Amino acid sequence: MSYIHFDKTQLVNLNYSLDREIIRTNQSGTYTSTTIIGCNTRKYHGLLVVPQPQIDSQNHVMLSTVHETVIQHGASFNLGISKFPGNYSPRGHKYLEDFDSEPIPKLTYRVGGVLLQKELILDTNRDRLMIRYTLLDAHSPTKIRISPFLAFRSFHNLSKANTIVNKKFKKVPNGASFHLYQEYDPLFLQLSKKCEYVPAPDWYYNIEYIMERERGYDYQEDLYVPGYFEFDIEKGESVIFSAGLTEADPKTRQNAFQKEIARRIPRNNFENCLKNSAGQFLRNRDGETRVIAGYPWFGWWGRDTFVAAPGLTLTKGDSKTFLNIMDTMSKDLTGPLFPNVGSGVMTNMNSIDAPLWYFWSLQQYIIYTGDSKTIKERYLGKMKGIIDGYRAGTDFNIHVREDGLVYGGVEGIALTWMDAVTPDGPVTPRIGCPVEIQALWYNALCFYHELTGDQEIASLAEKVRDSFEREFWSIDHGYLADLVNGDEKDWAIRPNMVFATSLPYVMLNENQNDQILETVKSKLLTNRGLRSLSPDDLAYKGYYFGDQISRDNAYHNGTVWVWPMGHFVEGYIKLHGKSASNFIKKIIKGFDGVMTQYGIGTVAEIYDGDPPHRPKGAVSQAWSVAELLRMMDLTNKI
Template identity: 35%
Template sequence: MFITKEKINSFEKGNKQEWLLTNGIGGFAAGTVLGSNSRRYHGLLFSAFNPPADRKLVVSNIHEFITYNNQEIKLANFECSNGYYELNIDNLIGFQNNFIPTWNYRINDIKLTKQIWMMEDKNATVVKYRIKNGANASKLVLLPLINYRDYHSERFDFSEFSQSTNFSKVSIKLDNAQNRFLTIISNEGYNFNENINAFYNMYYAKEAERGLNSIENQYMPGNFEIALNPHEEKVINIIFTTDEDTDFNLDLEYEKVLSRPSELITKAGFKDKIANELVKAADKFIVYRKSTDGKTILAGYPWFTDWGRDTLIALTGLTITTKRFDDAKSIINTFAKYVKGGLLPNVFPDVGETPGYNTVDASLWFFTGVYNYYLATKDKKFLKQIYPKLVEIHERYSMSKEDIKNKDTEVIYMCDDALIYAGNEHTQLTWMDAKVGDYVVTPRYGKAVEINALWYNANMIMSEFSKILDEKDIYTKLAKKIKKSFEKVFWYSKGKYLYDVVNENEASKKIRPNQIMAVSLNFPVIEGEKAEKVFDIVAEKLYTPVGLRSLSPDDEEYKGIYIGDIWSRDCAYHQGTVWTWPMGEFIGAAQKLGKEEYTVEKVVKNLEYHLSEETLGNISEIFDGDYPHTPRGCFAQAWSIAEILQRMEEK
């Protein structure tokens, strides 16, 4: 994926396009094509000190310039709060993003290539420069910009820092209490010149757009100066790491990173170019969790951790579709370890290991993940091992309102009609979970349509599993009752679609994408003409080229733009904002119903521009409901990629 100079000929254009690197343990690096920091989540090294959590920005950027003929040619691009910004794109020839972000510069007769890459399973980033000098002597000067703070925050004072330099190696003590260090190494032995200073008032335009603090300072420990004779060619590798072991075999680590894309693509077995881009993107979300000594899935970059719901929705597309069966098994085991009272966790906090259980759907998606894994592998031994956890979850969901009374548990129970009721007016247990303070933006307590579609699906899966393992089948009969009740409770005969949620106060007629799951899952709970009607209303009111709107534009509560402070954004989050992940369910429903106008090829074609124009090989979390559907939220979202990738295999 090569981006020419013409496409990044302004600060606005180059600042919009973002790249992402990850290290497999939760650490990451991210930035823009210009090399600028437009978010507080941009930096060359975010270390995960308790993988994949406790993530800190450690290296923000490098201020680079070349001196020759008494001139100083700056390469870096920064924006500051006083309106001043350095725009140095005249010498940038182009940018390439093929697993390793690469910048090509030409400064008169000097040629410079810069690459950024991260070592696998290490909190270490390498910035590699290859420079071919021109006819005059010159000098490349590199000034690292250092930080140390939680990745959701900002920092202004660095008086706690201390540093020591030993020729080409500098050690900066970042945290006295935690005894954490950053080591900067010139692999080729270029001396570091200690000159402590600060970069003041770096401005993050994306954070200002989100109504958050948008300014911070950076620590400058000094610089590397690399002198070049006329026509001399040099390679410079600057290593940044917070790991204790700094004895790296750089050539070996680099080769591992270079070979990874082809290994992933070969294993997945796709021929399609876009599918292969998504296979590479999928790899960024599958990470190691130290607390369980197993794999998990990060929900999104740059700010989400491993959410139960997101992980289990993304599981099939990211691991099973890509033939990463060992990873799939490890992830299933990771979450199985945390089943508590028949519930799976919704989130593992970024600091600490005590998860939250405020979700009704994560446990139900668990059945789907295990089922898809079994279909792909026929791993009966693992099925037998995990089956008791499935039984435990099913038993919890089968409890009546009376059963859970006075118990310290979420309000989730099965009603007499065999449908699941979850939550109350103060909770948000479905995926539409926006809440500001005590204000629940999209109250969906009661019998939610997708929850009961998932509940039916879970019972049908358990019916099959019980037969495979020669266990008692109590599930087939219950599934029949659920299906009968579902149609009776949820079918809105006047509108010819499904109610979104039904409780003691109302049956919500809001047109949302949740109803498509009654058609799309392994075992659809509605079929025939009613399934066709559900699909048609979703296609008519919610479909966009990049995903499904979370609410029909005809609704008086519809919000077409997702922008502003946290209140404004949360009030729009599920009130019209487009989500890509339900598009996967929409495609799945189209495949079941034979809707040729909504083939996966046509849908993916609409997303192709996004992969090259915005988040460079990734799919965003959300988009504006209104045209032109500007991407918002996380710039790389696991379930957005997973759901599309899954359907590309199923076509």
């Protein structure tokens, strides 16, 4: 039995199955995503979701879903499922026998004497999905009918019935192409064998996405069904349905499908699930290598890229991809700042920490490869520019104070990773000197000195070290202030202090680091990561739910994040050595169960602060996966 498997009793229970989603991506940035029963619950779900750079920098849902119908003796059995007001129709999930993830998503349906298997796979390098239908058993002549539901819209928006849709189609080998709106690429739908395409254009109204309703967004959509494809299928026969932005050769589909399967890492254990998931965040398009921060709705983010890149690549020995990522990102450096939210238009530079994580990421390359020469040759000038830019002062009032500490912030803008903003402004403004920024700044200075021997930078680092302990450490509290702004100090217990214990260069002694880690362990550590605020705090919110404002208010005020736990683990190992092994392995093993929850075979963005710490946010997050891989690697090296 494979590692991830769901049986009939689980699949037919909508309360269970609709909470479990699959996401698969390819190297061009295309993805396919839905629930394990094929019922879309988000506007971001779709069988073929692709970039359309001629329109904007977003992904677009081209093919939302398909409804398959099994036909025998003139009787039709629809295997599809969609949510409409008041009901699900059709209710094809009742025919499901099981779902298997090995090596690709595989659904098996039983309709009387018919046993039909459905497998989904993306072309690694093209904007194309392939679905393989295999008739495992049948006792009489069988036909399959496939009805495609087309959207042709940004994944942030919803489609509505209209009169401007282009209802014309073009015949192509074993299929048809559709070009609903002029600005879009055409969509080619083809079969690997000869079939009949029957045009029967129609709109399906008010299809509902229950997760969007729960999140307080518009949740009803109209989808266009141009007609259907119909073909005979014999017992033991496999037929492939292809949906792509370019025409495919029907004769090559079977071989293409098999080649894609051969490229897959088996998802037969926890570590392989993580490795599979890690590769899904890497996008190679137009000569650039990017890290997508999370699926389904994130683009590439500067901060997330530098935090996640080592875990996604170096832990797997893939230093080439790592350097490709850093080369791509280095071209985006503007002054001393990187784009915070990157999606093609680099106008949002409000990240005080992304440039400092850049140093850390490059350090990890040397730690894993021992190759400092490449870092000096390619990136030293960029690093110097960042240090000089911070010292000279840059946007958002980011500057180095006389005591060497980094100050940043202006009203109405969030600069750190705690960046939720509501109509009332940033939820955690953190204007002043945030604790993790000082830890990252000191580490960056020391790393630059290590590479260059620059004594002026070494002197500045010593000044930072002295100022940091004086300004942030409290003997009475036994931990670090989260923020210093003049005489004001914020003593809220947040995970930001943990970076002062984990980075390659740290400023405090072992006793101080021990006190910090024990505080974090007792107040913030859960079996899903670190809480973003102590439950003892009056501002703590234990559940992440409701509309956008409600969620944003909880996002960094108690919600659990996986990625900072990587630095808790690293700090803990640095302090305790081999004796930390069992404790850390237990933390990692605790994540084994998440592989069959929420995003199947991957790790969520966040979890509720209160038990049972339910998964929330994006179903698959780059730095969650990356830091778990790095934690495993750190533990193996103790």
